[in-house]
Amino acid sequence: MRKNYFTLVLLSVIIVGLIAFSGCCRKPPEEVADAEAALASVQEKCAEDYVPEDFQKAQDKMKESHDWFDQKKCKESKAAALEVIALSDEIEKKAEYTQQEAKVKAEESIEKAKAAIAEAERAKAAEYASALLSESKNLLATAEETMKDECAYLRVPQLADSAAAKAGQAKMAAEEEIRRIEERKRAEEEARRRAEEEALRAKPRNWVVQKGECLWKISEYEKIYQDPFQWPLIYNANKDQIKDPDLIFPDQNFVIPRDVPEEEVKAAIKFAKNRPWPVPNYLFDGK
Numbered sequence: 080m081r082k083n084y085f086t087l088v089l090l091s092v093i094i095v096g097l098i099a100f101s102g103c104c105r106k107p108p109e110e111v112a113d114a115e116a117a118l119a120s121v122q123e124k125c126a127e128d129y130v131p132e133d134f135q136k137a138q139d140k141m142k143e144s145h146d147w148f149d150q151k152k153c154k155e156s157k158a159a160a161l162e163v164i165a166l167s168d169e170i171e172k173k174a175e176y177t178q179q180e181a182k183v184k185a186e187e188s189i190e191k192a193k194a195a196i197a198e199a200e201r202a203k204a205a206e207y208a209s210a211l212l213s214e215s216k217n218l219l220a221t222a223e224e225t226m227k228d229e230c231a232y233l234r235v236p237q238l239a240d241s242a243a244a245k246a247g248q249a250k251m252a253a254e255e256e257i258r259r260i261e262e263r264k265r266a267e268e269e270a271r272r273r274a275e276e277e278a279l280r281a282k283p284r285n286w287v288v289q290k291g292e293c294l295w296k297i298s299e300y301e302k303i304y305q306d307p308f309q310w311p312l313i314y315n316a317n318k319d320q321i322k323d324p325d326l327i328f329p330d331q332n333f334v335i336p337r338d339v340p341e342e343e344v345k346a347a348i349k350f351a352k353n354r355p356w357p358v359p360n361y362l363f364d365g366k
Contacts, residue, residue, distance in 0.1 A: 107148050107156065114141055114160035117167035125230035126170045129177040137166040178232060185226055185235035192219045192239040195246035199253065208252035215245035286313075288331040294324055303335060311347035312336050 118141055126134045144159035196215055204212040222238035225231045286297055294310035297303055304312070314324045317333045327333075 107145075108153055108160060110157045110160035110164070111144055111148065114144060114163035114167070117164050121167050121170045121174060124171060124174055125178055126174040128230045128233065129174040129181065130170055133166070133170045133173060137163050137170060140166060178229065181232035181235075185222075185232045185239070188236040188239035188243075189219070189222055189226065192222065192242040192246065195243040195250075199246040199250040202250040202253045203257065204246075204249035204253040206253070207256040208249040211245055211249035211252055215242045215249060218242035218245060282337065284335050284337055286333050286335050288327055288329050288333065290329045292329075293327060294321075297333075306348070308348040308351040309344060311350045312339055312343070315347070 118137055121134065121137075140159055140163045144156045144163060147153075147156035147159055192215075196212070196219065199208070199212055199215065218238055219242040222235050222242060225235050225238060282302060286303065288297070294313055295307045298310035298313060299305065299307040310324070313333055313335060314321055316336045317331075320331055320333065321327060
């Protein structure tokens with residue numbers, strides 16, 4: 080009887096132990112909740128952006144902890160949760176370092192973009208490459224806006240570098256356009272110079288007197304006035320050299336007036352045709 084009593088007591092203890100053991104996973108261990116909180120904390124601190132591989136590893140371990148709990152294996156679930164907590168501590172430090180490093184690089188890239196845009200503006204890109212310059216400024220504005228998101232520092236350099244590249248293109252395009260304009264101006268100036276030279280050859284503004292010439296004869300030349308009666312125009316413009324209109328000398332360099340008003344031309348012709356002579360038929364100005 081006594082033996083049976085002890086047997087019953089032993090069985091009761093075993094049953095209570097089994098019930099207690101099976102009841103340990105009726106709810107997740109406290110460490111699981113701590114692990115979830117730690118993982119959420121590092122996620123808020125941009126770990127998913129700056130250390131994605133490490134964060135994914137912690138997430139996988141967190142899932143493993145839940146899977147162990149689903150299998151009623153508290154010990155394994157707790158161990159996995161503790162690993163998540165340890166990983167979260169490492170991730171937080173690593174993410175913070177990477178974030179600060181990314182921030183510095185992002186700020187440097189924005190400054191470089193600003194410098195490139197300023198250089199493009201000095202090259203007159205606003206005037207000669209406005210579309211490219213606008214694209215550059217829009218990219219920079221996007222980079223600066225992205226910079227406001229602490230989790231997005233890694234995306235800033237690409238935007239800023241694109242802005243700098245566009246600014247460089249704008250600068251080159253402006254310089255090239257300015258070169259084209261200058262070359263066109265030089266070509267136009269050269270054409271104008273040649274035209275003037277040709278015009279001077281056809282209608283000279285100066286005439287060096289040759290032996291046997293007189294004002295009448297010079298005025299009659301095709302390249303001068305094609306009219307001998309206009310010789311007073313030459314005389315009036317060169318009175319400092321000509322004392323007597325009937326007496327000029329070789330090698331004298333006379334100014335040949337051009338674009339003379341019609342009234343002056345008519346007056347010169349009238350003078351030539353009605354000029355009084357010192358003696359009858361003296362170097363008669365007529366035909």
